Amino acid sequence: MTSKTTKIAVIGAGSWGTALASTFSGNGNQVMLWGHNANDVDEINRSHHNSRYLKDALLDDKLQASTDLAAALNGAEIVLFVVPTVAIREVAREVGKLLSLTAPDAFFGHAIKGIEVDSNKRISQMICEEMPLLNESDLFFISGPSHAESVIRHAITLVAVASANKGNAQKVQQALSNSFFRVYTNSDLPGSEYAAALKNVLAIAGGILQGLGMADNTQAALITRGLAEMRRLGIALGGQPATFDGLAGLGDLIVTATSANSRNFRAGVALAGNKNIEQVQKEMGMVIEGVRTAKAVDQLSKNNKISMPISQSVYKILYENAKIEDVVADLMNRPLISEE
Ligand SMILES: NC(=O)C1=CN([C@@H]2O[C@H](COP(=O)(O)OP(=O)(O)OC[C@H]3O[C@@H](n4cnc5c(N)ncnc54)[C@H](OP(=O)(O)O)[C@@H]3O)[C@@H](O)[C@H]2O)C=CC1
Numbered sequence: 001m002t003s004k005t006t007k008i009a010v011i012g013a014g015s016w017g018t019a020l021a022s023t024f025s026g027n028g029n030q031v032m033l034w035g036h037n038a039n040d041v042d043e044i045n046r047s048h049h050n051s052r053y054l055k056d057a058l059l060d061d062k063l064q065a066s067t068d069l070a071a072a073l074n075g076a077e078i079v080l081f082v083v084p085t086v087a088i089r090e091v092a093r094e095v096g097k098l099l100s101l102t103a104p105d106a107f108f109g110h111a112i113k114g115i116e117v118d119s120n121k122r123i124s125q126m127i128c129e130e131m132p133l134l135n136e137s138d139l140f141f142i143s144g145p146s147h148a149e150s151v152i153r154h155a156i157t158l159v160a161v162a163s164a165n166k167g168n169a170q171k172v173q174q175a176l177s178n179s180f181f182r183v184y185t186n187s188d189l190p191g192s193e194y195a196a197a198l199k200n201v202l203a204i205a206g207g208i209l210q211g212l213g214m215a216d217n218t219q220a221a222l223i224t225r226g227l228a229e230m231r232r233l234g235i236a237l238g239g240q241p242a243t244f245d246g247l248a249g250l251g252d253l254i255v256t257a258t259s260a261n262s263r264n265f266r267a268g269v270a271l272a273g274n275k276n277i278e279q280v281q282k283e284m285g286m287v288i289e290g291v292r293t294a295k296a297v298d299q300l301s302k303n304n305k306i307s308m309p310i311s312q313s314v315y316k317i318l319y320e321n322a323k324i325e326d327v328v329a330d331l332m333n334r335p336l337i338s339e340e
């Protein structure tokens with residue numbers, strides 16, 4: 001489906017950066033994956049594996065990796081950030097110093113699902129603060145139900161690339177789509193970013209329900225009422241209602257809140273098994289974005305007076321030592337209200 005070979009720099013060599021880079025590369029694009037761990041980079045170049053993050057999966061054999069940021073950015077037409085939320089400012093700042101190395105018409109985007117704690121900023125806002133020459137209206141964001149471990153095995157996957165710049169979104173759509181990976185465009189960047197971050201907090205709740213052995217009725221209720229929370233906050237902050245019904249919203253909420261592939265879901269299962277969150281994070285060895293995002297969501301819901309009882313319950317379990325049974329009982333004892 002790729003109409004021309006595009007030079008792409010993927011910045012961040014964890015599970016999702018590697019899976020996206022391998023997909024771009026398999027489509028015939030010239031891809032350089034930047035990672036800061038020399039052993040991981042060496043393994044990708046030598047044996048087409050990233051065993052620390054994508055155990056056993058074989059990567060596209062044309063994919064190249066480097067620890068040298070300048071080499072990764074040299075001539076890049078598309079630059080895609082895929083590091084955890086906590087690392088984006090530092091990494092964007094470094095990329096900003098090397099902007100002159102990219103192609104003259106290069107554009108930038110990310111596939112990161114989080115909100116910064118305290119500032120409550122979206123990833124695009126942070127990127128633009130660290131790279132003042134960029135405009136948010138030109139950035140893109142890739143999201144949707146897409147676990148890296150499924151994408152790398154070519155499971156049929158549908159995602160959305162959001163950008164106010166339709167041309168940029170369409171270029172990413174062309175470069176990334178293939179017979180197993182279908183990319184839609186979407187013009188709502190802020191709404192997509194909020195949806196992607198908020199669903200991670202609800203996925204922790206999904207894991208908790210699973211860990212407690214709750215019924216399918218309860219899981220379906222979580223998804224439905226969780227989506228209502230995502231919509232309320234996301235729309236209040238400027239997102240488009242339709243985004244929350246699409247791949248970036250409901251689609252990603254379903255996969256993350258029900259799947260053992262999700263790190264957020266697995267964290268919830270472990271919390272229900274009485275592990276504390278520090279222990280869970282240590283054992284996961286990968287980023288669990290919903291843990292920090294729960295703080296940002298708690299602040300945002302209070303600041304904007306948006307009712308988000310499920311997300312705030314996750315916050316209480318993570319940060320206020322609330323007992324899961326008490327939180328569930330409190331949720332069920334709330335005043336009876338209309339569904340609207
Ligand atoms: N995994 C998935 O299926 C999906 C993930 N996402 C999103 O993608 C983003 C990245 O997640 P994911 O790839 O899964 O995370 P992982 O935990 O799998 O990998 C994180 C990567 O970022 C690197 N890293 C961490 N800090 C820095 C830093 N300061 N500078 C440079 N590199 C750094 C890590 O390197 P090291 O370990 O060597 O420090 C590692 O390579 C998240 O926002 C996540 O929500 C979105 C869709 C799907």
Ligand SMILES: O=C(CO)COP(=O)(O)O
Nearest residue numbers: 144145146147262263264
């Ligand atoms: O966003 C994801 C899938 O679409 C990945 O979710 P986790 O970070 O919970 O693994």
